[in-house]
Amino acid sequence: MGVCVFQWSVFFLALLAAASSSLAFQSDELLVDDDEFGLEGGVQRKPPEVAHTRSPPAATSTRKRFSDPDPDSKIQFQLEHAFGDSDFSPAGTFTARLKTSNHGGQTLTKLRFSRNAFTSEEKDKFSNLLKADDFYRIRLPSNVLNSPGRDFVISSVKARCLPRDGLDEHVVIHTDGVNILAVNYGAPGSCPYRRQLKLPSKWSFNSHTVLKNSEQAPRAPIFTEEILGGGEDGEGEVAKPPEKSLWAKYWMYLIPLGFIIMNAITQAMNMPEEQAAGQGQAQQPTAVQRGGPPSAVRRR
Amino acid sequence: MAMAVRVFLLLFILFSSSTTPSFSLYEDQVGLMDWYQQYIGKVKQAVFHTQKAGRKRVVVSTEENVVASLDLRHGEIFWRHVLGSNDAIDGLDIALGKYVITLSSEGSVIRAWNLPDGQMIWESFLQGSKPSKSLLSVPANVKVDKNNLILVFSKGVLHAISGLDGEVVWEKDFAAESIEVQQIIQPSGSDVIYAIGSVGSSQFDAYEINARNGEFLKKNGAVFPSGFSGEMLLVSDDLVVALDATKSSLVNINFKDGIKFQQTDLSDLEGGSSGTAKLLPLKLKEIFAVEINAFVVFISVTGQGKLEVVDKLSNTVVVSDQLLLLEGQQAVALVHHGDGKIYLTVKLVNDWSNDLLKESTVIDHQRGFVHRVFINNYIRTDRSHGFRALVVMEDHSLLLLQQGEIVWSREDGLASIVSVATSELPVERDGVSVAKVEENLFEWLKGHLLKLKGTLMLASPEDVVAIQGMRLKSSEKSKMTRDHNGFRKLLIVLTRAGKLFALHTGDGRVVWSLLLPSLCNSACTNPTGLSIYQWQVPHHHALDENPSVLIVGRCGQSSDAPGVLSFVDTYTGKEINSLSLAHSIVQVIPLPYTDSTEQHLHLLIDVDQHAYLYPRTAEAISIFQREFSNVYWYSVDANSGTIKGHALKGNCASAREVLDEYCFDSRDVWSVVFPSDTEKIIATVTRKSNEVVHTQAKVIADHDVMYKYISKNLLFVATVVPKASGEIGTATPEEAWLVVYLIDTITGRILHRMTHHGSQGPVHAVFSENWVVYHYFNLRAHRYETSVIEIYDQSRAAANNDLWKLILGKHNLTSPISLYSRTEVVVKSQSYFFTHTVKAISVTSTAKGITSKQLLIGTLGDQVLALDKRFLNPRRTVNPTQAEREEGIIPLTDSLPIIPQSYVTHALRVEGLRDIVTVPAKLESTTLVFAYGVDLFYTRIAPSRTYDSLTEDFSYALLLLTIVALVAAIFITWVLSEKKDLRDKWR
Incomplete structure (x- = not known):
C-alpha cells in the first residue's frame, strides 16, 4: 500500500510537471484600460499574460497585407447599434492592435473603445425602447480586416437592462485571429425578470469591453507506465459491486x-x-x- | 425439542437455498424484460432458390443495405448481413447454384456468400476510373466449368470474375472509349460478349468481346440522327429498344451483324394519344413495357423487328421480371390494387391473351399500394404450374402470396424508424368479470405453487420449463393497461414509409399501425414523415380522453416544401385530424404551455422564419400572448457556419389581405458567425426538453456547495477545420483542431469555448443537466477520446451561501431567472481515452432525476454499452482524498473502462444502430431504453439498481414461509414456556 501511494504521488507529480503549462493557464481576457473609462470592472481583471490562442493559418491575403516590418499594426472597426427594428447606425469605434506572432497568426490585443454619445434623437428612440421593453441591438463586423467580412455578428439586450445611474454596458467580443465570432452585449450586473421601467439619470455610457479567445482543452491524462498496473487495478476495483458484509x-x-x-x-x-x-x-x-x-x- | 429442531432445520434449508441478490443479468433472465426484433428493410431485389433445395428460400437485398436469406415457408431469416451504411447493394444474384453474389458500393465491391449459411466465400475490390452504371450479370447455366465467369461492369471497366474464388480473370477498360455502356449481353452458348451503349446522344456503339480472354473482336457503330434519351432495354439477344430524343417514338436497334435502326412512332402504335413515354426498366424478353399517359403499354417484338401492342393497362399495375418456365416459356406477373384486394395475374409472354393464373388476395388497407413484385413457380400436385409472388408494399412490408392467400408477412418498415415518441396506456378500469378473476386466481395459485416448488428445489425439469415459460410470457407485462411502475407503455414510431406503428413495451408486438392517409394522399407528391411530437397528454381527464400525437411531415424532399400535420389518437391508432399547410416547416418548437384540453402548444417555423402557432384556437393565442415576449429560438445553418437567435416581433405583415393572427414575424436577436476557413459546424446538441433535474446544488467533499448551471437554453456546438472534416487520417494533427462551444440560446452568449488541438470529428455528444459528454478522435494519440464539460453557476453560489437565508426560505432558488443578467459560470472539463468507435450516445432519464445517470453508448459493433457518469467526472483526481472518495470520486485513469457485463444489449446486436431513446418509467430507479436501427431492441435498466422495489425474482413464497415459520415458532415456544411456567409454579 505504501508503495502504491508512493507511486501515485510520483505520477501525480510527474503529471503536474508535464501538464503544468495547461493547468496554470488562465483566461486571457483583456480588459480595456480602466483609467480611460473609469470603470468598476476590476472583477474581471486577469494578468495579461501570453495569450494561449491557437494560431490558425490566416488567409494569405491578410497576411500579405500585414507583412510590413512593423509586427503590430493598428486597426479600427465600428460598433453599430439599432433601436428595436430600426436600421443600424454607427455608435462607437474600437481600436486595437493586431499582433502578428512568429508563425504567422494574428491576434487582437489592446482593445480600446470610444463610445459616441447619444444624440437627442437617439435618446428619444432609446426612451421609446424602454417604454416598450424592446431590444437594443448592436453589431460588429465578423472580420476586422475587411469589414464587414462575411456577415455581422449581432447581439441584443432588452433596453431596460441597461440603465443604472447612467447606461452600463458590458461587451464581450469572442475573437479568433482577425475574425470576430460573436459579441455578447448586456448589462454588467443582473437584470431580474419583470424588468422595471427606469430612465437613466445621465445619458452617458459606462462601457466594459472584454476580448476573449479560445481556451485550450485539458489533455487526457497519460499514465505511461501505469497503464498496465494502475489502470487495470482501478478498473477492476470499480467493476466490483460494493461488498456487503454477511450481516x-x-x-x-x-x-x-x-x-x-x-x-x-x-x-x-x-x-x-x-x-x-x-x-x-x-x-x-x-x-x-x-x-x-x-x-x-x-x-x- | 424435536419440533424446535425441525423448525430450525427447515429454516436452515430455506436460508441456504435462498437466492443471493443479483445485479447483473443472468442467462435465464434474458427476454424477461427486454425484447429484440430483427428486420431487413424494404426489399430491392429478390432471387428465389427453390429448385432441388431442401429448404426453399429467397435471397433479398434491401434499401437498408441488408442481404438476407429468408425461409420461403415462414418468412424467417436464415441468415442476414448488414453492409455498411455507405455500401449500397446494386446487384444480387446466385452463381453456381450455391453462392449469393452481391455487387455493392457503386460496383466497387463484389462478394460471394455461401447460400446455406451465409458465410462469406470471397470478396473482390474492383478498380475503375470513371463513375458509371454498375451491372452484374451471372450466367444462368449451372455447369461448373472454366467458362463460368461473372461479368461485372462498374466504373467504366468490364470485369470477368471467376465465380469460384472471386479472382479477376480479365478486364477491359472502356474509360478511353467515351461510351456510356447500357447493357452487357452474353448470348447463351456463345463466346462473345456484347457491350452496347451510346456515345453522346446519338451515336450507338456495340463492342464484341471474346468471353474467354477479354479481347476486342469487333466494334460496330452507327449514328442515329434523332438521338436517344434515357435507358436502353434489351429485348432479345440481338435487339435493344430505346426512346428517341423527343421521347415520342421507339427505336429498335439490331446490333448483331452491323447496326440497323428501325423507328416506330408511338402514336402510330398506340393509336392517337401522344405524350412523353418512359421505358419501364424490366428484364423481359420479346416484350417490353412503356409508360405513357398514365398507361402501361406492353409491346411485343415480332420476328422482323416489328412492334405490336399487346396490352394496355393503367399505370397502377406493377410488373415483375420474367420467369423462365421449364418448357422454355416466359411468364410475367402483373399486380393490380383495388378495393382492399390485390389481384395477381400471371401471363405467358408469347400467349398474352390467356391468363396462366388469376388470383385475388384480401389485404389490409394499412399496407398501401404494391411497390414491387417478384414471382417464382412451383409444380403443383396436379403437375400444373403454380406461382408464388413476393410482394413489397408501400409501407415496406414484405408478403408472400400463394393460392390467393398471404402465406407470411414481415413488417420490414420497422427497419427504417425516423422518429419515436411514447404514450401511456389506458388506465385500468373497474368491473372485470368474475369468471375471469376466478380463472386468474386459479392460474395465479398454480403459478405460485410452481414457483414455490422451484424455490424449494422440488421442481422437475418439466416444471422448470413451465416456470421459465411463465416468466417469459407473463400476461402481466403485455397487458393493455397502465401499470403501477410505468413499465408498460406504447412506443409510437414513425417509419420512413410514412407509417405509424404502436409497439407495446412489454413484448414488442405491434398494437396498431397506420399508414398516414394525409401523407399518402395524391395531393402530396413524394411525402416524407419528419417527426413525432406529443400533442395531447391528458392527466386530469386520463379516464375519458385519449392521448394523441402530432406527426409533422412535408410534401417533397426540399425544406421549402409545404408541410403536413396529422393528429393521431394513440389508443385507437386512428387519425383524428390532418392539416395540409400552406407554409413549409423547418423547425417545430413544442412550447411548455397547454390549453384547457391539455393540448400542447406548438410553434412551427417556416423557411422565411415566420412562426405559426398550433393549435389554431383563440384560447391558444391568448395563452401565447401572455408569454409572447419570452419566446426565443435559434437556427443553425451548418452550410454558412452561422447560428442565429430569433425572437417574435408581431403578427405577420403579409401581403395577403387576410391577417393571419396565428402567424408571427420574427427578428434576429443575435448571431454567431464562425470563420469559414477555420471552422465548420459538425454537431449541435441541446438538452432534452422534458428532462427533470432533482438537485440543483452539489455538496462537494469540503462541505462547500456548487450550484449546477441548469438552463434548458444551452446549446453545445462542435466545429472542426474544414480540411479535417473528412475521414480520420485525411488531415495531420497540426492542421486539425476541434472547438467546442456552449452557447446560451436566448442571448447568444458564449459561455465556454475550448479548443482540442490535433482532434477531429465525427463528434457524438449528449447534453444533460449541467454537463456535456462528447466523443471525438484524437489524431495525436491515435485514439478516440471522450471529454466531459460541467458548468457551475458562480453567481448563485455567492448569493445563496448564507445558510440563514436558506433556512428562513429567503433564498432565490425559486425566483425567475433572467438570462439577461450577467452570469458567472465555472466550467470544469476532463478528457479520457475511449477505445470504441461510437455510433450514438444517449443518457438515462428517470422520473424525478434522483437516480444517478448512465451514458448509453452505441458502439461500432451495434451494441449498447452502459457507462456510469461517475467515470466522466471532471473532479476526478489521480489521488482523491478520503473525503472525495466518500463522495464517490473514482481515482483518475487515462481511459474509460469497458466492463463486458455492462452491455445493455447482452449478447445481441442491434444491427445498423442509429439511435438510443430513453424514457423514464414511473418507478424512479428505472429507465426504459429503446435502441433502433435495422433491428429493434428494448429493455429497462436501473442505473443505481432497483433500490426502490424488490427484484423480479424476489421470492415472496420464501418470505411468507419465513413469516409463517416464525409465527409458528413463536407460538410453539410460547406454549412450551407456558407449560414450563406452569410446571415451575407447581414446583
Missing part, C-alpha cells in the same frame, strides 16, 4: 435464526430438567450438573 445482506434471516437457536438451546437445556422433574430425580448425573445453575437461579 448486512442477511440480517433479516440471521436475527430470527439467532432467536430460534437461542430458543432451541434454552429448550434443550430445559428438556433434561423437565425429564428430571417428571421422572423424579435424574438418573444421569451429567444432566443434573448441566441443569444445575439455571434451576438454582429460579429457585431463588
